Amino acid sequence: MSGAFDDLTVPTLTEQLGEQGYIADRGLATTLLLALKLGKPLLLEGEVGVGKTELARTLAEMLGRDLIRLQCYEGIDTHHALYEWDYARQMLHVRSLSQAELASSDEDLFSERFLVERPLLQAVRAGEQCVLLIDEVDRADDEFEAFLLELLSEFQVTIPEMGTVKASTRPIVILTSNRTRELHDALKRRCLYTWIGFPPHERVVAIVRSRIPDVSTALADQVVSAVNRLREMELEKLPGVAETIDWTTSLEALGAQSLTEEIALDTLGAVVKDRDDLEFTTKSISDVVA
Ligand SMILES: Nc1ncnc2c1ncn2[C@@H]1O[C@H](COP(=O)(O)OP(=O)(O)O)[C@@H](O)[C@H]1O
Ligand SMILES: [Mg+2]
Known part of the structure; x- marks a missing residue:
């Protein structure tokens, strides 16, 4: 086409x-x-x-x-999505006109020069x-x-x-x-x-490695396994790909070579982002890091 x-x-x-x-x-x-x-x-x-x-x-x-x-x-509407009239400029324009000019100018106020493009109009034009x-x-x-x-x-x-x-x-x-x-x-x-579902293990490892090129496959693999275990727990908010990347980045930043219970506890906030979930996973950390 x-x-x-x-x-x-x-x-x-x-x-x-x-x-x-x-x-x-x-x-x-x-x-x-x-x-x-x-x-x-x-x-x-x-x-x-x-x-x-x-x-x-x-x-x-x-x-x-x-x-x-x-x-x-x-609550998004056409004024945010499509276009808006530049009210301030319209006002200035009106004030600059004489009475006689004003009488014949309503059309002008809704012309190109007072039009503010929002994303949809931008894309179409x-x-x-x-x-x-x-x-x-x-x-x-x-x-x-x-x-x-x-x-x-x-x-x-x-x-x-x-x-x-x-x-x-x-x-x-x-x-x-x-x-x-x-x-x-x-x-x-x-x-x-x-x-788009949560990707299978190997693909998440590939995503993590593509986003953090320096990470070792072994560490990426360990983190993804741990995230998969977290996703099987009954949490309020399941960690996704973004959290998996964040967690690995945090571990990298701390120079961790592998995911131990100790370092997992220290960095859990990068992957578990709910107070009750954090309490629960902290208690069951040995199930997360197997
Ligand atoms: N298939 C993928 N390949 C590369 N990076 C991905 C992939 N899926 C998710 N990500 C990363 O995960 C994070 C969240 O992705 P995002 O597009 O914001 O999710 P969504 O819009 O579906 O909520 C981003 O940092 C993104 O780079
Ligand atoms: Mg999004």
Whole structure:
């Protein structure tokens, strides 16, 4: 469709992501490849810290494209996401006009010079193809999700005072969700979808080693095993990939060669981030570091 990704294959895409430090499994690389080839938005769902945001960042870097990021949150609306009128400048302008000029100037106040672009408008109007990351869309409310549909299907947005703006170059759109709530079918229908689970042992070791090149495989392996044991305990907050990386970084910083009970206790705060969990894991440290 777009043509630019015609020659790209799953192995080359995986390799290119790998060169940027991102380890993708076959399923993820395949869905991403299809999203690129078909020019469709990609919806990534999965628990916190499995590399959803990082994939968008890495992709932009890899392709040499700008990353435009919209972080969603409860209550986000079009003024944060799409555009805003520069009220202060409009006021100054109005004050500078005479009565007669003022009478004929309402249209001017809603023109380009008073328009403030927010991420979605920026992405649609970008001269070159960019990567648009709509991050943590599950935090936004239903209304905002519905508003996104026009963008996701037509690659266009509507500004009431100015009309419809259509992208001349379709942005590469990546949406992420931590699945704190179910997204609507209408949104999913417009996207390719993939679920990113917590990766298997070997892949987490590979991720840790790609992020911390100096770490020994033995230490990385030990830390990942310990994290896997933590993930089997009944904790409030399960440690993810980010915590695994943080823990290993802490151990490295302290010059630890291996994960002993003693050093694990000293550094537990890098991986267990809940008071009750910390109390529980401190008591059962011998089960964590086997
Ligand atoms: N597959 C992966 N390859 C490389 N780094 C990863 C991978 N998955 C997670 N990470 C690292 O884990 C951390 C959390 O990733 P992030 O993208 O912020 O998670 P999410 O957006 O899914 O919550 C980042 O430091 C990222 O570099
Ligand atoms: Mg994220």
